[in-house]
Amino acid sequence: xxxxxxxxxxxxxxxxxxxxxxxxxxxxxxxxxxxxxxxxxxxxxxxxxxxxxxxxxxxxxxxxxxxxxxxxxxxxxxxxxxxxxxxxxxxxxxxxxxxxxxxxxxxxxxxxxxxxxxxxxxxxxxxxxxxxxxxxxxxxxxxxxxxxxxxxxxxxxxxxxxxxxxxxxxxxxxxxxxxxxxxxxxxxxxxxxxxxxxxxxxxxxxxxxxxxxxxxxxxxxxx
Numbered sequence: 708x709x710x711x712x713x714x715x716x717x718x719x720x721x722x723x724x725x726x727x728x729x730x731x732x733x734x735x736x737x738x739x740x741x742x743x744x745x746x747x748x749x750x751x752x753x754x755x756x757x758x759x760x761x762x763x764x765x766x767x768x769x770x771x772x773x774x775x776x777x778x779x780x781x782x783x784x785x786x787x788x789x790x791x792x793x794x795x796x797x798x799x800x801x802x803x804x805x806x807x808x809x810x811x812x813x814x815x816x817x818x819x820x821x822x823x824x825x826x827x828x829x830x831x832x833x834x835x836x837x838x839x840x841x842x843x844x845x846x847x848x849x850x851x852x853x854x855x856x857x858x859x860x861x862x863x864x865x866x867x868x869x870x871x872x873x874x875x876x877x878x879x880x881x882x883x884x885x886x887x888x889x890x891x892x893x894x895x896x897x898x899x900x901x902x903x904x905x906x907x908x909x910x911x912x913x914x915x916x917x918x919x920x921x922x923x924x925x926x927x928x929x930x
Contacts, residue, residue, distance in 0.1 A: 715879035723795035855890025
């Protein structure tokens with residue numbers, strides 16, 4: 708039996724909110740809109756950069772048509788990449804835990820609604836890209852979480868085969884992660900790092916983590 712583990716990125720492996728806020732506020736400034744605080748932007752995350760762009764403008768009482776949204780989204784991604792992710796960091800014990808999982812035989816993949824290129828760049832900058840068999844961002848396929856097809860795509864790229872007894876689990880901080888896992892009948896673990904865990908405990912996951920170092924034990928209990 709092979710063991711597969713998929714991770715979300717933002718809020719699961721990394722805290723990258725400050726870079727997102729910086730890029731979005733640069734975009735809003737270009738359109739003469741007031742900036743967003745981190746507290747305002749955080750609830751907008753989880754559904755990809757295009758949806759984030761729409762929500763940010765809606766927060767400033769601006770509705771963008773599809774053409775304007777596409778233009779704003781493209782500019783936002785460019786501004787975000789230009790931050791070089793200077794204020795993005797791994798959660799405590801994330802790298803050590805990932806390397807332990809790799810040594811224990813887990814095949815590791817990423818399934819994020821963030822575009823693939825920033826996902827790859829961030830993992831490379833943080834020095835852990837070597838651990839990932841597959842990096843599937845929100846533009847890797849034609850569906851995104853909570854659609855289970857996003858996870859199925861990533862697992863297929865990794866060689867997952869349920870008929871051979873393979874086991875898979877999704878790790879994430881958002882309802883989208885848990886719901887996508889349930890859609891393809893794999894296990895789900897919710898995380899709440901540096902935030903209150905009330906929301907995570909209400910997602911219906913198989914386990915909830917408040918520290919990354921808890922992950923190996925949680926996997927032993929549910930696998």
